[in-house]
Amino acid sequence: MKVEQISIFIENKSGRLAEVSGVLGDAGVNIRALSLADTSDFGILRLIVNDTDKAFKVLREQNFTVNKTEVIGVEVPDSPGGLSSILQILDKNDVNVEYMYAFVERSGDNAVIIFRFDNIDEAITVLMNNGIKIIEGSKLTSI
Amino acid sequence: MIWNDEFETLPREAIESLQLKRLQQTVERVYATVPFYKESFEKANLVPADIKSLKDLRRLPFTLKQDMRDSYPYGLFTVPLEQIVRIHASSGTTGKPTVVGYTRRDIDTWTELMARSFVAAGAHKGDVIHNAYGYGLFTGGLGAHYGAERVGASVIPMSGGNTKKQLMIMQDFGSTVLTCTPSYSLFLAEVAAEEGIDIRGLKLKVGILGAEPWSEKMRQEIEEKLNIKAIDIYGLSEILGPGVGIECIEAQNGLHIWEDHFIPEIIDPDSGEVLPDGEKGELVITTITKEGIPLIRYRTRDITRLLKEPCICGRTHARIERLSGRSDDMLIIRGVNVFPSQIESVLFNIEGVEPHYQLIVERDGNLDTLEVQVEVNEQTFSDEIKELQGLTNKIRKDIKDLLGVTCKVRLVEPKTITRSEGKAQRVIDNRPKAS
Numbered sequence: 405m406k407v408e409q410i411s412i413f414i415e416n417k418s419g420r421l422a423e424v425s426g427v428l429g430d431a432g433v434n435i436r437a438l439s440l441a442d443t444s445d446f447g448i449l450r451l452i453v454n455d456t457d458k459a460f461k462v463l464r465e466q467n468f469t470v471n472k473t474e475v476i477g478v479e480v481p482d483s484p485g486g487l488s489s490i491l492q493i494l495d496k497n498d499v500n501v502e503y504m505y506a507f508v509e510r511s512g513d514n515a516v517i518i519f520r521f522d523n524i525d526e527a528i529t530v531l532m533n534n535g536i537k538i539i540e541g542s543k544l545t546s547i
Numbered sequence: 548m549i550w551n552d553e554f555e556t557l558p559r560e561a562i563e564s565l566q567l568k569r570l571q572q573t574v575e576r577v578y579a580t581v582p583f584y585k586e587s588f589e590k591a592n593l594v595p596a597d598i599k600s601l602k603d604l605r606r607l608p609f610t611l612k613q614d615m616r617d618s619y620p621y622g623l624f625t626v627p628l629e630q631i632v633r634i635h636a637s638s639g640t641t642g643k644p645t646v647v648g649y650t651r652r653d654i655d656t657w658t659e660l661m662a663r664s665f666v667a668a669g670a671h672k673g674d675v676i677h678n679a680y681g682y683g684l685f686t687g688g689l690g691a692h693y694g695a696e697r698v699g700a701s702v703i704p705m706s707g708g709n710t711k712k713q714l715m716i717m718q719d720f721g722s723t724v725l726t727c728t729p730s731y732s733l734f735l736a737e738v739a740a741e742e743g744i745d746i747r748g749l750k751l752k753v754g755i756l757g758a759e760p761w762s763e764k765m766r767q768e769i770e771e772k773l774n775i776k777a778i779d780i781y782g783l784s785e786i787l788g789p790g791v792g793i794e795c796i797e798a799q800n801g802l803h804i805w806e807d808h809f810i811p812e813i814i815d816p817d818s819g820e821v822l823p824d825g826e827k828g829e830l831v832i833t834t835i836t837k838e839g840i841p842l843i844r845y846r847t848r849d850i851t852r853l854l855k856e857p858c859i860c861g862r863t864h865a866r867i868e869r870l871s872g873r874s875d876d877m878l879i880i881r882g883v884n885v886f887p888s889q890i891e892s893v894l895f896n897i898e899g900v901e902p903h904y905q906l907i908v909e910r911d912g913n914l915d916t917l918e919v920q921v922e923v924n925e926q927t928f929s930d931e932i933k934e935l936q937g938l939t940n941k942i943r944k945d946i947k948d949l950l951g952v953t954c955k956v957r958l959v960e961p962k963t964i965t966r967s968e969g970k971a972q973r974v975i976d977n978r979p980k981a982s
Contacts, residue, residue, distance in 0.1 A: 411930035413923050415960050441932050445957050446923075450930055467962050469928045502931055520930070 405528060406474040407541035408456045409518070412449045413469040416442065424449060424468065431462040436545055437518055439505035450505070452477075452518060454545050474524055477507060477544045479514040479537040487517065490536055497530040499523070511539060550666035550698070551659070554807050555862045559855075562806050562863065567601050569835035570810065574598050574607070577841055580625040583618055584843065604810060604833065605821045609844045612645060615785060620646040623840050631839055636684045637784045644684070647784055648839040654693070656836055657787055660805050661694020664793035667803065667860070668755045668778040670724045672699030675750075677722035679731060680758070681707040686788030687758055691726045694790060700724070707731070710738045717749055725754045729761040729769060729777070730971035733902055736772040737966075747774035753796070755780050757789060759971060760849075760870045760888050764895030768902055779869050785845055786832050792867060801854050801866030808836045811865065812844070813853050816874050827852045829874055830867060848874045850886075878908060878974065880915045883952045887973040890919060893945045899926035900942070903964045910978040917954040919946065922961050 414420045421440075428435060428451075437452040453459045456472065463470045480486045494501060500522050507516035516539060521527040531538055549555050557565070575595040577584040587608045588594065597603060615623060624631065632651050636644035649657065670676060676695040680687030688706055695702040703720055705713055707727070713735060716722065725732060732754050739746035751773060757780035769777040781802045782789035791809060792802035804811045809832050813822045816829040830847045851867040858866060872886030879885070887906060894900045900921060907918040919942065927938055939956040946954055965972070 409930070411928070413928050413958070413960060415958075415963070443932060443936065446935070446959075448930055448932060448935070467960070469923050469925055469961050471925060471928055471930060473930045 405538055405541065406476055406524060407452060407518075407539075407544045408472050409475045409520070410451045410453060410456060410459055410463070411471050411473060412451070412463060414447045414449055416445055416447060421449065423466075424463065427462055427466050427468075428453065428459055431458055433459045433462070436509070437505065437507045437516075439503070439518075441503065452507070452545060456545070473520065475518050475520045476524065476528060476531075477516050477518050477539040477541075478531065479511050479539060480517050482510065482513060482515045486515070490517075490531075493534045493536065494527065494530065499527045499530050507544075516544070548666055548671065549861060550663040555663060555864065557807065557863055559863060563601055565807055566810055566835060569807075570601070570604065570833065571595065571598055573833070573835050573837075573841045574843065576625055577843060581623055583614060583623060601810070604812070604844070607833075607843050609819065609831065609846050610842050611846055612785070612848075615645040616643055619643045621648065623842075624648050625841060626650060626838055633689075635686045635689075635784055635788065645785055647686075650838040653837055653839050656808060657690060657790060658693040658697045660787065660808065661690055661790040662697040663805065664780060664790045665694055665698045665700070665724075665755070667793045667795045667862070668724075668780070669753050669776065669796035670695070670698065670700060670755065674698075674700040674723045675721055676700045676702050676724045676726060677705055677713075677717055677720075677751075678702055679705045679707055679713060679725065679727035679735075680789070686782070686784045687726075690782070690788035690790060691755070695724075695726075710735060711742065714739050714742060714744055714746070717746075717751065718744065721750045723750050723752050725751055725756075725773075725775070726780075727754070727756060728758045728971070729754075729756040729765055730759065730902075730966075732756055732769050732773060732777070733765075734966045736769075746772070751775050753778060755793075757781060760872050760876070760886075762888050762892045762895065763869070764892050765902060768895065781849075781867070781870070783847060783849075785842060786834055786847070787837070791832070794869075795858065795860040795862060797860040798858055801858070801868055803858070803862050803864045803866050804832075806864045809834055811853055811867065813851070814846075816846075816848075816850075824853050824855050827868075827871070850874055850877075876974065878906070878917075878976070880908065880917050880952050880954075883950060885917070885950055885952055889950055890946060891973075893942065893949055894921060897938075897941060897945070899924065900938075901927075901961075903966075904973070905964050906974045908974065908976045908978055915978065917952060919954050919956050920959050920964060921956060922964055923958045924961055 434454040439450045441448045502520040504519045631648035633649040636646045682688030754775045754777045766777045779794045781792035792804040812831040813828040822828045830849045834841045854866045872888045903922045905920045909916045942956045
């Protein structure tokens with residue numbers, strides 16, 4: 405159900421993103437989805453990759469600060485109001501979204517959105533009770 | 548254990564009468580042989596015979612680092628060069644270095660005081676002393692080396708740098724005592740962790756650490772990371788080198804100054820007035836046995852207080868509190884005095900924050916700005932911006948609460964703050980120099 409996301413601390417300096425992607429590319433790690441949150445001084449790059457352990461290891465070896473967090477991938481109808489319906493369900497059930505970003509690939513006809521929740525288990529229960537499809541972690545990293 | 552029972556436990560009256568006798572001899576000698584002192588005594592309307600009691604010491608003029616620079620290289624020596632067997636010099640980051648010369652007896656005194664210091668710190672015959680102070684013009688390496696040999700320990704003359712090799716030697720040679728700067732001891736621990744070496748499991752038991760100011764929190768960190776007792780040692784090349792003062796392992800509370808060789812005073816750095824015992828101010832030292840280059844009332848720029856209460860270790864020599872900074876290192880940020888060590892103590896009090904930091908001072912228009920750079924690590928990093936901003940806000944608030952200075956806190960990537968193999972450079976001051 406859950407999928408591991410890798411986060412990397414990046415100072416706001418030119419070339420840092422290129423270095424991260426270079427390290428992953430050299431190790432043969434494929435990036436499945438990413439989002440970059442930034443402030444004036446630093447950014448946090450979040451990635452879903454095809455080999456989380458390897459990505460974690462090679463980035464660490466290159467002195468990047470990395471950590472792993474559990475997130476989930478949710479299928480969202482690729483039509484107007486598709487995302488809104490899911491967010492309304494979460495809101496009604498008091499489930500707080502920390503952040504979210506879109507997956508590059510589709511799952512069948514549906515879009516895929518990655519969600520980070522404060523309380524992931526509670527979120528999963530709410531989504532499942534409302535018939536929302538959560539994509540298996542292993543399927544997500546190999547789409 | 549005490550190295551020199553007779554002198555280290557002298558009753559206070561005996562210390563003081565010995566100090567007076569030696570002070571009078573020193574004053575007579577410098578007056579007779581060094582033009583600088585003759586002139587400065589004359590300016591103060593003093594002759595050596597005016598020094599009748601220890602109280603008269605405060606009538607003598609100070610000697611400043613600048614006076615040593617002005618007399619570069621040998622102007623303050625009291626003996627002809629042929630009697631000097633060793634020359635050392637300070638790093639001289641600003642202008643010419645300050646030069647000191649030792650007679651054979653000075654080397655012997657230094658060796659004795661370092662031997663006392665090693666034993667006070669818990670190092671004895673049978674120990675393997677891993678000396679990572681730099682050998683060369685810097686006094687640290689050779690000073691510690693001679694003292695360690697006098698004690699009868701086995702000395703490894705490592706000098707600084709080449710950290711991986713240091714760790715290999717430490718493991719293979721069974722080093723039990725480490726001598727280096729406090730920041731380098733943490734760097735050793737960091738590299739050991741990277742190399743998969745369990746530094747806590749080595750035979751090291753004591754670190755004798757000095758040559759830069761460090762906080763009590765940093766001591767705890769070193770003791771935890773290296774699984775050793777971390778002992779503070781004090782010295783400066785102008786006065787002798789390492790071994791002017793040392794913490795005893797019994798109390799780890801203040802550094803004993805060897806008062807049969809030095810007279811410490813605490814003054815108000817602005818007015819120059821001597822402060823009562825126990826008050827905080829600048830440490831001033833007069834050497835009373837040195838032959839090569841005796842110094843009268845040398846202003847060390849180190850900020851501390853003098854403690855004369857008896858110590859549980861049995862030594863009778865006065866202690867100085869661990870240094871809270873150098874008046875040279877003191878930054879004045881928008882009119883507020885800031886010591887890097889105060890910022891360090893704030894950082895150490897925040898769970899998970901690394902001891903690697905740097906202070907960047909700039910001038911923006913007429914306003915000073917202070918940026919505190921702190922390395923992020925896996926413990927403090929989070930995938931959420933709000934967590935990291937919470938951390939920077941906490942550091943900023945704690946600094947504001949303690950020092951009353953508003954600063955900008957900037958999180959930087961690990962290992963981007965330069966690691967020092969000697970003295971850590973904590974401050975980069977980019978403000979234009981006052982003309």
